[in-house]
Amino acid sequence: MPAIVYQTDKRTGITYVYESVSYWDKEKQQSRAKRKLIGKLDPETGELVPTRKKRTETETEARKPGPSPATEVTREFCGATYLLDAIGSQIGITEDLRTCFPDRYQQILSVAYYLILEDKAPLLRFPKWSRLHRHPYGRTITSQRSSDLFASITEDERYQFFLLQAKRRTDKEFWCCDTTSISSYSEQLRQVRYGKNKEDDRLPQINLALLFGHDSNLPFYYRKLPGNITDVKTVKNLLQEMDFLKHRKVRLVMDRGFYSESNVNELFKEHMKFIVSTKTSLRFVRSELDRVQPTMRHWDRYDPQTELYMHCETIQWNYSQPRPYKKDVLRDKRRLYLHIYYNSERAAEEERRFYTFLTELKAELLKDKRKAAHEKLYKKYFQVMKTPRRGTRVEPDEAAIAEAKQYHGYFTLLSNVIKDPKEALQVYRNKDLTEKAFGNLKERLNMRRMLVSSQASLDGKLFVQFVALIFLSFIKKRMQDEGLFAKHTLNGLLDELDVIECYHYPGSKPRYSEITKPQKELYEKMGVAPPASLQ
Numbered sequence: 001m002p003a004i005v006y007q008t009d010k011r012t013g014i015t016y017v018y019e020s021v022s023y024w025d026k027e028k029q030q031s032r033a034k035r036k037l038i039g040k041l042d043p044e045t046g047e048l049v050p051t052r053k054k055r056t057e058t059e060t061e062a063r064k065p066g067p068s069p070a071t072e073v074t075r076e077f078c079g080a081t082y083l084l085d086a087i088g089s090q091i092g093i094t095e096d097l098r099t100c101f102p103d104r105y106q107q108i109l110s111v112a113y114y115l116i117l118e119d120k121a122p123l124l125r126f127p128k129w130s131r132l133h134r135h136p137y138g139r140t141i142t143s144q145r146s147s148d149l150f151a152s153i154t155e156d157e158r159y160q161f162f163l164l165q166a167k168r169r170t171d172k173e174f175w176c177c178d179t180t181s182i183s184s185y186s187e188q189l190r191q192v193r194y195g196k197n198k199e200d201d202r203l204p205q206i207n208l209a210l211l212f213g214h215d216s217n218l219p220f221y222y223r224k225l226p227g228n229i230t231d232v233k234t235v236k237n238l239l240q241e242m243d244f245l246k247h248r249k250v251r252l253v254m255d256r257g258f259y260s261e262s263n264v265n266e267l268f269k270e271h272m273k274f275i276v277s278t279k280t281s282l283r284f285v286r287s288e289l290d291r292v293q294p295t296m297r298h299w300d301r302y303d304p305q306t307e308l309y310m311h312c313e314t315i316q317w318n319y320s321q322p323r324p325y326k327k328d329v330l331r332d333k334r335r336l337y338l339h340i341y342y343n344s345e346r347a348a349e350e351e352r353r354f355y356t357f358l359t360e361l362k363a364e365l366l367k368d369k370r371k372a373a374h375e376k377l378y379k380k381y382f383q384v385m386k387t388p389r390r391g392t393r394v395e396p397d398e399a400a401i402a403e404a405k406q407y408h409g410y411f412t413l414l415s416n417v418i419k420d421p422k423e424a425l426q427v428y429r430n431k432d433l434t435e436k437a438f439g440n441l442k443e444r445l446n447m448r449r450m451l452v453s454s455q456a457s458l459d460g461k462l463f464v465q466f467v468a469l470i471f472l473s474f475i476k477k478r479m480q481d482e483g484l485f486a487k488h489t490l491n492g493l494l495d496e497l498d499v500i501e502c503y504h505y506p507g508s509k510p511r512y513s514e515i516t517k518p519q520k521e522l523y524e525k526m527g528v529a530p531p532a533s534l535q
Contacts, residue, residue, distance in 0.1 A: 005035065014148070015041040017048055078134040078512070079500025079519070084113050085136070086528040087474055091218065093467065096164040100157050107149050110137035112468040117494055134502050150460025158463050165220040165470075174214035174251045174275070176431040177258065179207050208462070214253065214430050217477040219469055224462065249273070251417060253431045264414070268319055268334055273417035275428050280410050288313050288338055289410060296342050303422060309342040310421040339413040339421040347409025354404065358396070365394045475526070482525040493522060 005018040018035040025032045039050040088094035088109065097105035113135050114126050121129075127140040141149070169175075211221040252267070256277040267274050278285055292311055295301075301309045315338050321330040361377055364370055365384055378384065381400050385393045418424040475493070479485055484493065501513040512531055523530045 006041070013043075015043075017041060074504040076134040076502050076504075077132055077498055077500070078502035079497035079515075080117055080494050081113055081133055081135050082500075082531060083494075083497055083523065083526060083528055084109075084116065084471055087471055087526075090527065091470070091474060092164075092168055093470055096161055097467070099164065100161045101153070104149060104152065106136040106138075107141060108153075108464055108467060110135040111141065111146060111149070111464050112471065115465060115468040116471055117498060119491060147457055150458075150464065151456040153460035153463050155459070158459075161463075162221045169213050169216065169220060173216065174253050174427055174430075176212040176214055176253045177209065178212075178255065178431070179209045179257075206458075212431075212473075214427060218473050219466065222462075222466055224459070252276075253428055255431065259414070264317065265319055265321060268317075268416070269321055273415075275413055275415040275418060275424055277428065278412050278414050280407050280412055284315070285338065285412055286407075288315065289340065289407065289412075292340060293406065296340070306422070306425065307343075307345075308425075310425065311340045312419055312421045312424075313338045313340065314419075335416065337415045337419050337424070339415065339424045341411050341413075341421070341425065343409050343411070345409075346411075350408040351405060354408070358401070362394050362396075366392055368392065478526050484522075484525060488522075497522060 003020045003022070005020045006015055007018065008015045016037060017039050019038050020033045020035050022031055022033050024030075037051055039048045041047070042049050085094075094105070094109065097108055101108060110130070111123070111126070113133075114121075114123070114129055117133075118125065118129055123146050124143045126146065127142060130137075130140040206224055209223050210219055212219045250270075251273040252275070254274065254276045256279055259276050259278050264274075264276070280286065280289060292313065296311060297309055301311050303310055315336050317334040317336045319330075319332045319334045322328075323330055358381060361374060361381065364374065365378060365382060370378065381397050381404075383395045383397060385395070387393070413421075413424050413428055415424050418427065472490075476490060479488070479490065479493065488496070497519060500515060500519065503511045503513070505511070515530060520530055
């Protein structure tokens with residue numbers, strides 16, 4: 001007699017019911033059991049909900065390929081989802097999701113489409129959107145079903161997807177790296193911490209690190225970090241995970257929040273190429289600035305295209321690598337390129353802000369309303385004298401002020417791969433795409449504050465929103481390349497296509513409504529051919 005076995009999935013809370021038959025394994029000389037899934041328990045009634053039966057061979061043969069014939073007349077909006085379908089096929093998202101999530105990829109795509117097309121709308125409105133739109137899953141997903149979907153996405157499945165996406169990136173492409181903070185109303189999640197929030201949000205948060213292709217402008221990897229972890233601490237772990245992505249020629253672009261002496265040593269240790277922004281207050285940077293300043297503003301260092309003065313200085317980096325197994329430190333010299341840039345407009349703006357701040361500091365001293373955070377600055381830039389007759393006198397330290405001013409307008413990049421300062425600047429400036437991507441992620445995809453209550457739901461929702469971000473990044477890249485932002489916003493383009501309808505008639509294939517000339521041009525500029533019946 002077969003036995004009935006109940007097993008609860010701790011991630012989703014779903015209790016599955018199996019039919020178990022015992023048998024004797026002659027090779028291993030032990031009793032074994034074969035299990036067959038027969039359904040799951042209804043959480044409210046406790047009754048068995050049987051699994052769906054598979055089609056028989058006769059039914060499969062009888063079913064003709066292509067769309068299922070409609071049994072009633074229906075009408076759905078399809079122009080925007082058709083665009084997303086084509087993009088998914090073009091850049092391999094659909095194929096990679098099908099490989100990693102064979103039983104759920106259509107649901108993941110449908111939720112991602114909803115997040116893209118319904119700007120900032122909560123998921124509880126998905127059923128209404130589903131009734132009006134054609135989408136990969138083709139059925140509604142309730143709020144509870146979406147929570148189950150998020151919770152079912154495992155760490156291994158996510159990393160397999162990242163691996164497939166990373167393989168689609170070229171070895172010559174730079175990878176931009178940046179982080180952002182995402183606030184959460186739940187302090188029960190493991191990685192939610194109070195930390196430095198880039199938007200002055202007082203809620204606890206998690207941090208998100210993102211890798212973004214420099215040429216493709218597409219994100220392909222992210223990792224979740226505790227909310228109290230700073231940028232500079234994330235590099236070592238990211239480098240270790242690069243090995244998992246199986247890319248040998250990694251080239252990173254990072255802002256100055258990632259710079260530290262230990263991080264540069266770690267990048268050299270892992271034989272990685274990089275461009276990283278640095279503070280001009282660093283000792284070795286100041287030394288080079290002092291040396292080149294007298295000739296920095298010569299005409300032959302001026303670039304009319306960028307309106308900047310630029311210069312590259314080859315320097316020696318004091319590399320060090322602790323070797324615990326030998327109980328010593330390996331020391332060596334490594335070559336680096338320090339790119340120095342001067343912007344006269346930036347210098348004027350920094351001087352204006354600096355003088356305004358000095359005026360505020362002086363006023364605080366004269367009114368005897370000193371602030372503890374400004375004590376070091378008072379001593380650095382002013383001499384304060386008090387006399388019984390004249391009261392408080394505040395005299396500026398002109399030498400200290402002049403020293404601070406001489407570095408206004410300068411910024412620097414450090415690289416071990418690019419010697420040309422203009423090329424290094426172009427690569428670095430493209431990194432702002434990651435910051436724009438984070439803006440998309442938070443604003444359009446409704447990620448400003450997470451409302452999930454479990455760790456599994458948080459991880460799964462982040463992943464689906466990341467999939468949506470890949471689509472959005474591709475669309476924005478095409479819009480920029482084709483000059484579409486002169487006449488369209490992202491919302492406007494998607495809305496323009498979303499009004500195209502698809503009609504289903506019993507016994508016939510789906511047919512599409514008329515398409516205007518501007519709509520056809522939008523498809524073509526996005527690199528997508530309209531459906532045959534729309535041309």
